[in-house]
Amino acid sequence: MDIILKLEDICKSFPGVKALDHMQIELARGEMHAVCGENGAGKSTLMKVITGVYKADSGNMYLNGEKVTIREPNDAYAKGIAIIFQETSLFKDLTVLENIFMGHEPVKKVFGVIPNIDYRAMKEKAQQIFEFLGIDKEISFDAKVDDLGVAAKQMVEIAKALTYDANILIFDEPTAALTSKDVRALFQTIARLKESGISMMYISHRMEEIFEIADRVTVIRDGSFVRTAAIGEVTEKELIAWMVGREMNEMYPKAEVEIGKPILEVKNLCKDGLLRNISFEVRQGEIFGVAGLAGAGRTEMAECLSGLMQRDSGDVEFYGSPLNVKAYREAVDAGFVYISEDRKKYGLSVPMTIKENLTMSILYKISKNGFIDFKEEENIVDDYMQKLRVKAPNREFVVENLSGGNQQKVLVAKALCAKPRLLILDEPTRGVDVGAKSEIHRIISNLAKEGLSIIMISSDMPELLGMSDRLMVIKAGTKVGELTREEFSQEKVLEMAL
Ligand SMILES: Nc1ncnc2c1ncn2[C@@H]1O[C@H](COP(=O)(O)OP(=O)(O)OP(=O)(O)O)[C@@H](O)[C@H]1O
Numbered sequence: 001m002d003i004i005l006k007l008e009d010i011c012k013s014f015p016g017v018k019a020l021d022h023m024q025i026e027l028a029r030g031e032m033h034a035v036c037g038e039n040g041a042g043k044s045t046l047m048k049v050i051t052g053v054y055k056a057d058s059g060n061m062y063l064n065g066e067k068v069t070i071r072e073p074n075d076a077y078a079k080g081i082a083i084i085f086q087e088t089s090l091f092k093d094l095t096v097l098e099n100i101f102m103g104h105e106p107v108k109k110v111f112g113v114i115p116n117i118d119y120r121a122m123k124e125k126a127q128q129i130f131e132f133l134g135i136d137k138e139i140s141f142d143a144k145v146d147d148l149g150v151a152a153k154q155m156v157e158i159a160k161a162l163t164y165d166a167n168i169l170i171f172d173e174p175t176a177a178l179t180s181k182d183v184r185a186l187f188q189t190i191a192r193l194k195e196s197g198i199s200m201m202y203i204s205h206r207m208e209e210i211f212e213i214a215d216r217v218t219v220i221r222d223g224s225f226v227r228t229a230a231i232g233e234v235t236e237k238e239l240i241a242w243m244v245g246r247e248m249n250e251m252y253p254k255a256e257v258e259i260g261k262p263i264l265e266v267k268n269l270c271k272d273g274l275l276r277n278i279s280f281e282v283r284q285g286e287i288f289g290v291a292g293l294a295g296a297g298r299t300e301m302a303e304c305l306s307g308l309m310q311r312d313s314g315d316v317e318f319y320g321s322p323l324n325v326k327a328y329r330e331a332v333d334a335g336f337v338y339i340s341e342d343r344k345k346y347g348l349s350v351p352m353t354i355k356e357n358l359t360m361s362i363l364y365k366i367s368k369n370g371f372i373d374f375k376e377e378e379n380i381v382d383d384y385m386q387k388l389r390v391k392a393p394n395r396e397f398v399v400e401n402l403s404g405g406n407q408q409k410v411l412v413a414k415a416l417c418a419k420p421r422l423l424i425l426d427e428p429t430r431g432v433d434v435g436a437k438s439e440i441h442r443i444i445s446n447l448a449k450e451g452l453s454i455i456m457i458s459s460d461m462p463e464l465l466g467m468s469d470r471l472m473v474i475k476a477g478t479k480v481g482e483l484t485r486e487e488f489s490q491e492k493v494l495e496m497a498l
């Protein structure tokens with residue numbers, strides 16, 4: 001095998017955390033190499049070591065058989081290694097063209113002396129790259145990056161990597177925030193990159209993707225190398241067992257729950273340009289799924305219900321009384337909790353600790369005579385950390401130093417331990433590993449059994465179909481239908497949503 005990149009004995013520690021422990025990986029020329037592991041296993045850290053974002057404490061890296069040291073991201077670029085981050089590194093207020101050549105603009109000399117940006121060369125090169133990626137008709141060079149959707153931003157990132165003539169591309173959970181249509185487009189692009197000989201590494205928690213596009217897979221657990229295998233020689237079950245170090249069974253254990261009376265009634269909910277006459281009801285103990293494509297209005301609907309956005313018209317009744325909340329705080333007082341798909345915008349305070357985040361909204365429940373019951377607080381936190389397998393040295397660890405998936409677990413745990421009367425979950429398991437995902441589903445299902453009602457918005461079709469008692473499909477701001485558990489199937493839902 002022709003190995004283009006090789007890492008061996010890589011160690012990297014952060015205070016209190018050994019993120020990489022004698023890790024190794026080999027990337028063959030022209031292959032698509034998947035990297036799998038639980039949340040906090042060290043996948044992102046490994047990619048950051050390769051691209052010079054972090055410096056390894058020890059270990060060796062070889063490029064085309066030669067030992068190299070990568071001190072900073074520019075070293076990586078210069079050697080043809082680029083990473084496509086999940087949270088884009090683009091400058092929102094600049095144009096597409098400005099972004100892709102940022103910091104390495106082609107230069108020409110005016111009057112033979114004064115260096116000046118060579119816009120023509122820039123455009124020519126960008127045009128070639130855009131044509132190669134098949135996005136020349138879709139994305140304009142002059143568009144402001146802020147005005148582009150997630151998928152387009154990601155394409156711009158890929159284009160940017162190609163301006164450095166990258167021949168090794170790294171993708172860190174590129175599909176976590178994409179719709180299924182955009183995932184198809186990305187996979188086509190990846191196929192083209194592969195045809196042209198580019199070697200790629202790919203991190204994802206979605207097993208079906210790995211089996212579709214990868215040639216080989218390397219599993220990492222607790223910062224250590226587990227094994228590398230050709231994708232044709234491994235089953236999904238084996239792969240998961242290597243990741244979690246044990247066998248995993250039932251994936252979507254939805255409990256049978258007796259559904260009660262309607263507790264939330266929404267009639268003709270309208271919001272200018274976003275939502276039109278949406279009506280539905282949610283019953284006690286019910287998990288009410290909301291399906292639809294990105295931009296269909298699912299999140300806006302949730303924001304209107306929870307006071308983050310004001311509806312223009314329509315009636316909402318909660319436990320028999322009209323509900324007109326003007327702010328999220330009021331919704332919480334009424335018994336709602338909303339977990340946003342944007343965990344940093346609402347939900348988590350990342351500079352604070354896991355414990356503070358988890359219990360800040362329930363301190364009044366665990367206080368006696370004005371004093372917080374610290375023992376109980378710690379028990380609650382430890383219980384959730386253990387159930388969801390939050391990977392952190394202790395409960396006082398600050399959230400921003402957790403891996404992406406572990407931040408998501410803390411966000412979900414925070415909502416679950418608040419035990420509201422109505423829980424609205426927007427993409428609850430995005431970026432969460434398979435083990436924790438089924439644990440989150442188990443807890444949600446148990447809460448429903450205790451009588452809590454849940455609205456669940458998700459783009460993860462197996463999750464939505466596996467968990468919901470009933471399902472509403474939204475398209476372009478209107479409700480196009482409702483299906484019961486007996487009626488729904490993936491085909492039916494997609495047909496309605498498209
Ligand atoms: N800057 C940091 N400071 C302290 N600890 C960190 C820092 N960055 C990462 N870690 C820790 O290193 C470990 C590995 O994190 P990493 O982000 O590499 O995980 P991951 O495999 O990418 O997980 P996920 O699937 O959740 O994205 C985690 O325990 C994390 O908390």
Ligand SMILES: [Mg+2]
Binds near residue numbers: 044403
């Ligand atoms: Mg990660």
